[in-house]
Amino acid sequence: MLAVFRKTCTKARAALAGVSMMALAACDPSLVTNALPGGGAAGQSVDPGEAVPVALLLPTSDSNGGPVARSMENAVRLAVADLAGKASIDLRVYDTEGSAAVAGQKAQAAVDAGAKIIIGPLFAEAANAAGRAVADDDVVVLALSNNASIAGGNVFVMSTTFENTANRLMSYAARQGKSSAVILHQKNLGGEVGRNAFTAAASRNGMSIVDTVSYDFNPAAATAAGTRANAAMQSTGADTLLITAEAAGSLGLVAGTLDASAGQSIGLTNWDNSQVLSLPSLQGGWFATPDRGRLNTFESRYSARYGSPAHPLSPAAYDAMAAVGTLLAGGRRDALTTRALTRSNGFEGAAGIFRLRSGGTVERGLAVARVANGSMVVIDPAPRSFGGS
Template sequence: MFARFATARKAVTRIVATKLLALALLGLVAACDTTTMVGGGPTINPSKPVRVALLVPKGSGQGGDAILAQSLENAARLAIADLQNVQIDLRVYDTKGNAATAATVATQAADEGAQIILGPVYAEAANAAGLAVAGRQINVLSFSNNTSIAGGNVFVLGPTFLNTAQRLSTFAARQGKRNVVVIHSTNVAGQAGKAAIEQALAHAGLNEAGAVGHALSQQGVIASIPAIRDTVAATGADSIFLTATTAGALPLFSQLLPEAGVSPTTVQYIGLTRWDVPTQTLALPGVQGGWFAMPDPVMSDQFRSRYATAYGGAPHPIGGLAYDGIAAIGALVGAGKSNALTSAALTQNAGFKGVGGIFRLRSDGTNERGLAVAMIQNKQVVVIDPAPASFSGAGF
């Protein structure tokens, strides 16, 4: 996920990929005898089973990882069952949640004929898996949302800060908002969120009226309140855009900012993260009227219902990413083209339909998702701008 960062991946990818490709051309790297490698991915026979390697964090010793691993596998198998006229040979590999094992099992999967890799979850593991098979020209659809590892043969399926920030900034501009103060934590995730918001504001034509950072602690939040209040007052800001999460600083901000005079009735609160989870957040006075983005709630509810019927419980919050990966692979293979798993095919502009709505992969390895904009009103989530049904809709 986001907290694990790779170092200088893109430059390393180019170097390692070049060396591994040279070996492959010399016949020193084994390849499946039914797969011929071409630029950007393998050629396949779409009438035969496509071998997909699913890399999950099972075996790490962390209970949460075991639950996540099972949910990802369940969701992938649910997606396979939904495919028509497409055969998927799914092979599951355990990464133990670490990069070294991820590289080892990615190599093993390639040796065993994998034509595409789905997973792993954590950024360092996905980075390592991508490097391990770069010379084999096998694409990796990771479950990470860390865009620092994206590029080359690695794509991230997790929702990104920039995608969310752009959706909300574009919506805010359409509602007449003009001056926005960015409030961010000073840790790595907060700085990444700040950068995404700033880029999105500029893209939407909004003015960044100021930025206030805070340490990710109770004392840090409390200390930032006067600066936020004064910045909003001095700039005449009509909105504040927060990176705070419901498990972090948001509850405290929602109490202290209104008390300091930054009222949500006069200043629009906008959140980079989901404000509806857990549901107790909806009762906080300061978030009433606040905006945040979320996947298409109708499609998300349908997936959760189908998952519960099939497996007797709720999916992990990111379990649906495995369904999305299989759905994309199935849609491309189902078109009957031999280049279905190449980078060019994976990044088709029309995108795919996943458990939370439409999504598409970009040539830089990131993704774009069609999100809904929601508002908290009377302690309830109200969708005020539905998720688009296609990438030709508003915001795209």
């Protein structure tokens, strides 16, 4: 999701090597426009009886994005193999070189060569450029970013968003009787987006945000923020502390001074990390996680096929192709339109169920886990279907 450190674009891309789910954010906070203004349906008509050209745009030659790009390409090829006999895919791979300008050019070239849909690019700026380049061609882009600011029109973001995670956690918290919360966040783009996601999700689930504690990223400020959060919990009587920091960022620093007995701690980022799970102040804390059973199956199949572990971001790429193939297998000429892609019952993915929303974001079926004695324990399993579908 959105980077916890305030970095240059180059440094944010370098963070991909550390497998942070936050690293796919736009480096430019001004990147807040949809790829295609307005609503309505978009997408190409296809002949499901013929091989359908699908373009995959990834920063293959980019020094920092290359490793995750290669894993994502492998995941897409695994999905194509799984579709054998069900749908015929003509996969065409384009290198965006880690450049938004090149991504726009390659997207247009792919469509000019007959591509009916685009999977990728990876970085938000590149995905935004690709979406804009092919909007007038009525081609859908399944971007592998998680930056919801580029979603809409002909662009979907496939990676889990802060909004998706916050909604899952706040829904569970409300069902457990939690009613008021303090938000602890860093003063940067990621922290502010996380704060907004928690605020909206709390309101949606009948919880009140009674105070907010923010901090600059430096050891002294982050450590002091934990103490201030303790005081805010006590003075307001809040029963929940919402934390946006990630393991690779300031989480360890703020956790060092948090009081585990002050209330229920909830993390917006993935705490399934041995260092985080061992932090005394986070014992009993909650966080969201993918469907581990399905994710483990995907990772095992990937390793067996390619002889190396899958990058943690690669399931989104598998899912993009799986959604495309599932709809094509149904024999629909409108399979690649926004109307078909946003079907209410969604799709089976590498890490659980997911569905694409009309606003261009993805909703994933997440589990809620608890930190318990240095381990992760699932306390509310990921759903196996979407209610009301």
